[in-house]
Amino acid sequence: MTALTIAVASGKGGTGKTSVAASLALAAPSAQYIDCDVETPNGHLFLHPEIRQRGEVRMRTPQIDADSCTLCGECAQACEFNALAVTRDKVLVFAELCHGCGVCSYVCRVEGAITEVQRGIGLLEMGESARAGEAPLQFAKGTLNIGETGSVGVIKAVKQYATHDGLRVLDAPAGTACPMVETVQGVDYCLLVTEPTPFGLHDLKLAVEVVRRLGVPCGVVLNRCDIGDDRVKDYCQAEEIPLLMEIPFERGLAEAYARGIPWVEARPEYRDRFQGLVRAIQEELDS
Amino acid sequence: MSKILATSTGTELDSAIDPRFGRSAYFALIDQGTGALEAIPNPFLDAASGAGTQAAQWVLEQGVDVLVTGRCGPKAAAVLEGSGVRVIEGASGSVREAVVEVAAEP
Numbered sequence: 001m002t003a004l005t006i007a008v009a010s011g012k013g014g015t016g017k018t019s020v021a022a023s024l025a026l027a028a029p030s031a032q033y034i035d036c037d038v039e040t041p042n043g044h045l046f047l048h049p050e051i052r053q054r055g056e057v058r059m060r061t062p063q064i065d066a067d068s069c070t071l072c073g074e075c076a077q078a079c080e081f082n083a084l085a086v087t088r089d090k091v092l093v094f095a096e097l098c099h100g101c102g103v104c105s106y107v108c109r110v111e112g113a114i115t116e117v118q119r120g121i122g123l124l125e126m127g128e129s130a131r132a133g134e135a136p137l138q139f140a141k142g143t144l145n146i147g148e149t150g151s152v153g154v155i156k157a158v159k160q161y162a163t164h165d166g167l168r169v170l171d172a173p174a175g176t177a178c179p180m181v182e183t184v185q186g187v188d189y190c191l192l193v194t195e196p197t198p199f200g201l202h203d204l205k206l207a208v209e210v211v212r213r214l215g216v217p218c219g220v221v222l223n224r225c226d227i228g229d230d231r232v233k234d235y236c237q238a239e240e241i242p243l244l245m246e247i248p249f250e251r252g253l254a255e256a257y258a259r260g261i262p263w264v265e266a267r268p269e270y271r272d273r274f275q276g277l278v279r280a281i282q283e284e285l286d287s
Numbered sequence: 288m289s290k291i292l293a294t295s296t297g298t299e300l301d302s303a304i305d306p307r308f309g310r311s312a313y314f315a316l317i318d319q320g321t322g323a324l325e326a327i328p329n330p331f332l333d334a335a336s337g338a339g340t341q342a343a344q345w346v347l348e349q350g351v352d353v354l355v356t357g358r359c360g361p362k363a364a365a366v367l368e369g370s371g372v373r374v375i376e377g378a379s380g381s382v383r384e385a386v387v388e389v390a391a392e393p
Contacts, residue, residue: 085337085340092366
């Protein structure tokens with residue numbers, strides 16, 4: 001199998017992204033699971049990886065030299081994220097608002113007034129999950145430090161570790177904002193997990209719009225397919241989006257989830273179903 | 288006589304105090320000497336982040352003596368700290384009542 005990177009995303013939260021991503025990765029003979037949901041990573045609860053390597057994600061943040069700073073305010077004016085504020089006697093840096101873009105030191109006219117220092121904003125953890133009779137599943141996870149806002153930087157960093165030569169499954173954050181865009185950008189295929197409810201449909205439409213703009217082909221997994229109505233299916237048909245898998249609303253699946261057991265382990269037939277899902281994606285990409 | 292800035296939900300003296308500082312709808316500037324009111328729409332209302340720090344810098348530029356609001360966040364407070372601006376938090380009711388209360392204080 002040649003390398004294939006699939007992002008598992010959704011507009012609406014709580015539709016089953018992590019359940020689908022974990023089972024998808026476990027169903028493939030050789031795969032890597034990468035948790036890009038850095039504000040609330042939870043794939044490890046299902047995959048129980050042994051962490052072998054840790055690293056810090058750092059970002060450049062300005063440091064102001066009070067002696068040379070003239071309080072001209074050009075840095076604060078240029079800052080898109082309002083991370084700098086000029087007071088009567090000093091320039092304050094609100095590091096947690098800083099995106100590390102460097103525009104403040106670029107516009108500063110006073111030599112030595114702004115220097116950039118490295119600041120830790122998140123954690124990377126790499127390891128593997130043992131599998132009976134199979135090669136271990138490779139695992140990587142990014143975690144944004146509490147109180148920080150720079151999730152995109154942590155996602156960029158953890159994506160650097162998506163280097164496995166088999167299947168790479170990126171578990172994306174919910175929503176359609178920057179963190180989701182950063183995760184989905186550049187992948188081969190995007191699976192959109194949704195449910196047949198008005199919210200599920202509404203947010204699916206937003207996600208499809210984003211994924212299409214990124215030029216990434218997509219397909220839908222319909223979770224809890226036997227609740228709600230047919231409007232998600234009608235939408236997929238009208239938009240020619242393949243509906244690749246339907247998962248019923250079953251107590252057994254919910255119980256497995258609650259115990260941290262991936263669907264493919266709780267229910268052997270789901271191993272075949274998820275292997276079929278990978279094949280279906282490959283066919284979509286080949287056609 | 289002081290220059291008072293109250294966060295306001297509207298443009299009138301009888302408008303209610305806006306409990307938020309950085310995301311307040313209007314900034315009501317009141318000249319205690321003349322009683323003149325100037326209500327300015329908050330220029331930072333739609334800032335994605337850092338509305339409080341921006342608003343606090345703006346307050347400094349206005350040469351305000353007293354700021355009356357519901358709650359001033361920690362970042363905005365850091366900007367105003369040591370600036371000489373007196374910050375009165377926990378205000379409610381109308382802008383007019385707030386101005387009267389400020390005037391009644393020693």
